[in-house]
Amino acid sequence: MSEAKSSGAEAKSSGVGASNNRVEAKRTSSRADAISLEAVSKVYGKGRGAVAALREVTVRLPKGGFTAVMGPSGSGKSTFLHCAAGLDTPTAGTVRLGGTELSGLSERKLTELRRERAGFVFQAFNLVPALTVEQNITLPLRLAGRRADLGRLAELIHRVGLGERIEHRPGQLSGGQQQRVAIARALISDPEVLFADEPTGALDTLTAREVLTLLRQTVDELGQTIVMVTHDPVAAAYADEVLFLADGRIADTMYAPTAAAVADRMIHLGAWNR
Numbered sequence: 001m002s003e004a005k006s007s008g009a010e011a012k013s014s015g016v017g018a019s020n021n022r023v024e025a026k027r028t029s030s031r032a033d034a035i036s037l038e039a040v041s042k043v044y045g046k047g048r049g050a051v052a053a054l055r056e057v058t059v060r061l062p063k064g065g066f067t068a069v070m071g072p073s074g075s076g077k078s079t080f081l082h083c084a085a086g087l088d089t090p091t092a093g094t095v096r097l098g099g100t101e102l103s104g105l106s107e108r109k110l111t112e113l114r115r116e117r118a119g120f121v122f123q124a125f126n127l128v129p130a131l132t133v134e135q136n137i138t139l140p141l142r143l144a145g146r147r148a149d150l151g152r153l154a155e156l157i158h159r160v161g162l163g164e165r166i167e168h169r170p171g172q173l174s175g176g177q178q179q180r181v182a183i184a185r186a187l188i189s190d191p192e193v194l195f196a197d198e199p200t201g202a203l204d205t206l207t208a209r210e211v212l213t214l215l216r217q218t219v220d221e222l223g224q225t226i227v228m229v230t231h232d233p234v235a236a237a238y239a240d241e242v243l244f245l246a247d248g249r250i251a252d253t254m255y256a257p258t259a260a261a262v263a264d265r266m267i268h269l270g271a272w273n274r
């Protein structure tokens with residue numbers, strides 16, 4: 001993130017009142033939604049042992065937006081991401097990905113939708129050790145029985161800065177390089193949404209910033225939509241919008257976040273009390 005964005009965002013940092021006004025404006029906005037959740041609840045288990053991980057969450061995420069999801073441990077962030085991405089099924093409510101309602105889909109259709117319309121980046125990179133960088137990046141296409149668009153492949157390899165490394169295997173790369181391969185792999189099928197679960201959780205500060213800058217560039221230059229779960233206020237400050245979850249509900253929304261404002265909000269949510 002540039003200093004200019006950082007200081008500009010500081011000035012625009014929203015209090016709860018300001019953010020509510022913006023939420024109001026967004027509800028009437030005509031921008032198409034990449035994802036929408038309506039009254040989504042998720043309960044794990046049954047009876048007295050049941051845990052409500054999400055409680056009637058309603059939110060719309062615009063196409064081309066970068067949304068960070070934050071909240072105390074156990075607040076429902078992973079469950080939110082998994083339900084939004086069709087990796088988990090809500091107990092109640094409706095999830096739409098680009099207008100397609102997920103609840104009506106068979107497991108086979110859901111798998112197809114995830115493969116063709118969503119990209120995933122995880123904390124642990126999840127690359128295949130025996131495959132080269134290029135083979136890892138094109139793996140989702142091969143699994144779908146499709147050929148790589150060579151122009152897109154070259155553009156992505158250049159974008160993630162791994163032009164010299166395409167024949168290398170993950171074990172020969174640094175953590176940051178591996179995560180950049182994972183990002184290229186997630187983008188190769190031109191997904192409607194890139195879902196990232198703690199993408200910088202295993203990286204040192206400097207490498208994390210490079211990865212976050214790369215994610216930010218895909219939003220600014222390719223119009224990519226990103227939803228990213230993170231514990232890190234600095235990472236959240238790369239997003240356009242931060243959703244704060246607390247006890248399975250959206251407790252607040254912040255636009256043009258700064259690390260300081262996000263950290264402050266997290267302190268008020270009691271995120272770091274223990």
Ligand SMILES: Nc1ncnc2c1ncn2[C@@H]1O[C@H](COP(=O)(O)OP(=O)(O)OP(=O)(O)O)[C@@H](O)[C@H]1O
Nearest residue numbers: 044045051052053072073074075076077078079080
């Ligand atoms: N498979 C499961 N079975 C039972 N309870 C679960 C399951 N998955 C999550 N939970 C519970 O649901 C709640 C929300 O969990 P979730 O993992 O979504 O939170 P989180 O905000 O991502 O947490 P963290 O920051 O610690 O990763 C927690 O109380 C958790 O224990």
